[in-house]
Structure formats: structure tokens, C-alpha cells
Amino acid sequence: xxxxxxxxxxxxxxxxxxxxxxxxxxxxxxxxxxxxxxxxxxxxxxxxxxxxxxxxxxxxxxxxxxxxxxxxxxxxxxxxxxxxxxxxxxxxxxxxxxxxxxxxxxxxxxxxxxxxxxxxxxxxxxxxxxxxxxxxxxxxx
Amino acid sequence: xxxxxxxxxxxxxxxxxxxxxxxxxxxxxxxxxxxxxxxxxxxxxxxxxxxxxxxxxxxxxxxxxxxxxxxxxxxxxxxxxxxxxxxxxxxxxxxxxxxxxxxxxxxxxxxxxxxx
Amino acid sequence: xxxxxxxxxxxxxxxxxxxxxxxxxxxxxxxxxxxxxxxxxxxxxxxxxxxxxxxxxxxxxxxxxxxxxxxxxxxxxxxxxxxxxxxxxxxxxxxxxx
Numbered sequence: 001x002x003x004x005x006x007x008x009x010x011x012x013x014x015x016x017x018x019x020x021x022x023x024x025x026x027x028x029x030x031x032x033x034x035x036x037x038x039x040x041x042x043x044x045x046x047x048x049x050x051x052x053x054x055x056x057x058x059x060x061x062x063x064x065x066x067x068x069x070x071x072x073x074x075x076x077x078x079x080x081x082x083x084x085x086x087x088x089x090x091x092x093x094x095x096x097x098x099x100x101x102x103x104x105x106x107x108x109x110x111x112x113x114x115x116x117x118x119x120x121x122x123x124x125x126x127x128x129x130x131x132x133x134x135x136x137x138x139x140x141x
Numbered sequence: 142x143x144x145x146x147x148x149x150x151x152x153x154x155x156x157x158x159x160x161x162x163x164x165x166x167x168x169x170x171x172x173x174x175x176x177x178x179x180x181x182x183x184x185x186x187x188x189x190x191x192x193x194x195x196x197x198x199x200x201x202x203x204x205x206x207x208x209x210x211x212x213x214x215x216x217x218x219x220x221x222x223x224x225x226x227x228x229x230x231x232x233x234x235x236x237x238x239x240x241x242x243x244x245x246x247x248x249x250x251x252x253x254x255x256x257x
Numbered sequence: 258x259x260x261x262x263x264x265x266x267x268x269x270x271x272x273x274x275x276x277x278x279x280x281x282x283x284x285x286x287x288x289x290x291x292x293x294x295x296x297x298x299x300x301x302x303x304x305x306x307x308x309x310x311x312x313x314x315x316x317x318x319x320x321x322x323x324x325x326x327x328x329x330x331x332x333x334x335x336x337x338x339x340x341x342x343x344x345x346x347x348x349x350x351x352x353x354x355x
Contacts, residue, residue: 030312032204035320037222065347076336079329094325110311113321116328120321123332124226127339131233134346138240150287157277161270168266197295198288203303205313211290214299215306215315222320223331230338237342 003053011053018046026121030113036120043121044128056136059129068126075123079116152193159186173239173249177232184228191217191224 019042026039051059063071083094091098096112097105147154159182166179195217203215243249246257285292306318320328 029317030314032314033202035222035314035317037226069343072336072339076332079332083325083329094322094329096322096325104311106309106311109309109322113310113312113317116321116325117317120328120332123336127335128229130339131229131342134342135233135236135240138237138346146282150281150284152287153281153284154278157274157281160277161274164273165266165270168270169263193287194292194294196288197290200290203315205307205315212303212315214295215302215319216299217294218316219320219324219327222316223327227331227334230335233342234338237345241345 003055007053011049015046015050018049019043022046022121022125026117027114029117030110036117037124040121040124041128043125044132047125047129048132051133051136056133059133063126063129065130068130071122071126072130075119075121075126078119078122082112082115082119152189152196156186156190156193159183159189162186171251173242173251173254176251177235177239180235181228181232184224184231188221188224191221 022039022042022045024039025034025042026036029035029039047059047063050062082096086095086098087093089098089100096109099108099112101108101111103111163179163181163183163186166182167176170176170179195214197211197213200211200213201209203212203218205212239249242254246254248254302315302319302323306315306323307313310318310322312318312322
């Protein structure tokens with residue numbers, strides 16, 4: 001892989017802002033364009049930029065294989081867990097309004113939509129980085 | 142008449158032509174990677190079609206603002222969001238299978254692969 | 258240069274293109290507010306999404322609340338795809354190392 005000092009310096013400056021922007025998009029999903037998928041892909045793309053501008057192993061040390069698998073599973077389990085929480089509260093699967101929190105049902109639903117967005121974001125950011133890193137790793141060997 | 146039809150329905154016609162480009166790549170190209178590229182172009186055409194269906198003349202983006210009355214249809218947007226991610230998963234899995242095929246047979250030419 | 262084996266696919270594609278263009282002619286015009294796609298369930302989402310969920314972004318409300326099953330199923334699909342990729346690429350490597 002070809003890389004130069006210019007690319008590495010720009011990547012080092014850009015990557016934190018990219019990740020911050022991705023997190024901003026995830027948590028602002030309910031009020032502005034964006035959401036878990038879009039923000040998660042942006043955070044994942046920052047790891048891909050790191051892998052392209054430095055090398056695969058430096059991206060691998062930032063988020064290791066085990067961390068990525070854990071994030072992947074955490075996102076999916078969080079979403080399914082919110083659905084099961086509604087079952088426990090006596091409602092239907094994914095019926096957010098039934099969860100007993102000291103708020104108006106509409107606010108509970110809004111909060112759960114935000115949590116689901118965060119769960120999707122965690123899942124997608126791990127998956128996007130994971131797919132690229134493993135495919136590129138296969139090319140190297 | 143025809144020009145007016147093209148001008149009004151331009152997004153639909155673009156999505157039809159993108160679909161044809163994707164299908165052409167999938168049918169005629171022999172390299173498996175190019176077939177996957179064709180698949181991606183084809184799925185993009187479907188997303189463009191759904192997004193065009195969602196559009197309403199003079200509609201605002203589907204984010205609630207107090208003074209706006211007419212909004213674009215939000216349902217196809219949610220469906221396309223789902224579709225894009227599934228297309229990503231499909232592409233990555235297809236690429237992995239392509240890598241496996243190349244390691245096993247040493248070629249990506251679909252005609253040669255058929256002869257094996 | 259026209260190759261003989263490309264003639265049949267191009268003819269088939271032209272046929273598909275003509276059929277799809279005829280379908281576009283029969284469809285409601287682009288941007289028509291009275292099209293059937295805008296009259297089924299979407300008006301309810303637009304009218305009630307904010308008061309029912311407290312979320313201004315209707316796309317997020319539809320994605321995560323009204324059609325939560327859809328999104329959960331889709332998350333399962335990409336989880337399965339990720340697991341398949343990992344098992345095909347990483348599993349063999351771990352086996353060789355051990």
C-alpha cells in the first residue's frame with residue numbers, strides 16, 4: 001500500500017473530527033437528518049481511512065478484533081433487549097410506549113427511538129470497520 | 142409531448158437506464174468483480190426509483206417544522222435506508238465468496254469457472 | 258466492434274428497457290401529490306408521528322418505532338452477513354495457527 005507523510009498527517013487531523021461528526025449524527029437522529037445507520041457508517045469509515053493511510057495493523061490496534069465483535073453483538077442485543085423489555089412490561093414486542101418510566105408515553109417512545117438509534121450505530125460502526133479490515137487483510141496475506 | 146414526458150419523469154427514466162446498465166454488466170461481463178459492481182449499480186437504480194416515488198411537488202423534507210404543511214412521503218426513505226444496508230451486507234458477502242473462489246481456482250472468469 | 262455473443266443480451270436488455278419505459282408512462286407523473294403511494298399509510302405517519310413519538314424526524318420514527326420489526330430483521334440480516342464473513346475469513350486462519 002502506498003502512503004506518504006501528507007496523507008498520514010491529514011488523516012491524523014481528520015479522523016477525530018470524522019468520529020465526532022459520526023457520533024453527532026447518531027445522537028441527533030431523532031431531530032435532524034441522520035440516524036444510527038448513517039452515523040455508524042461515518043465512524044466506520046474513519047477507521048477505514050486510518051487503515052488506508054497508515055496500515056492495517058495500526059487500525060487493528062485501535063479497535064481489535066475482539067472489541068469489534070463485542071460491539072457488533074452489543075448493538076444487536078441492545079435492540080432486541082429493548083424489544084424484550086416491552087414484553088416484560090406487559091406490552092407487545094417493540095411497543096415502546098408501555099415501558100414504565102416517569103414520563104409521558106410519547107416521550108418514552110422518543111427516548112427508545114434514540115436508544116435504538118444508538119444500538120444500530122454501535123452495530124454498524126463495528127461491522128463497517130470489520131468488513132473492510134478483514135477483506136483487506138485477506139488481500140495482504 | 143415526448144420531451145415534456147422526459148422532463149417530468151426524468152428520475153424514473155434515469156433509474157430505468159441505471160437498471161439496464163447494471164443488468165448489462167451482470168450479463169455480459171465475465172469478471173466476477175464486475176458482476177458485483179453491476180449488482181451494486183442495479184440496487185442503486187432501485188433506491189433511486191423508490192426515492193423518486195416518495196417525492197411530492199413542493200414537499201418539504203420529512204422533518205417536522207411548525208410552519209410547513211406538505212411533507213415528502215417518509216415511508217420509502219425508511220425502506221431505502223434498510224435496503225442500502227442490506228446491499229452493503231450482500232456486497233461484502235459476495236466479495237468474500239469471490240476471494241474464496243480466486244484462492245481455490247486461480248481465476249475470476251465466469252466462463253472458465255463454468256468449465257471446471 | 259460488435260461481437261456476436263453480445264447481440265442477444267443487448268436485445269434482451271432493450272426489451273426490458275422498453276417494457277419498463279411503458280410502465281413509467283402508465284405511472285402517476287413524478288411529484289404528483291395524489292399518487293397512490295402517498296395516500297395509503299403515509300399521511301397518518303406525517304400527521305401523527307410527532308404527537309405519538311415526540312420525534313420531529315419522521316423517517317427515524319418510521320424506521321425505529323412504527324416499523325421496528327423491519328429494522329430488527331434487517332439488523333439480523335447484516336449481523337448474519339458479518340458473522341458469515343468472519344467465519345469464512347477468520348475461522349480458517351485461527352485453525353491454521355493452532
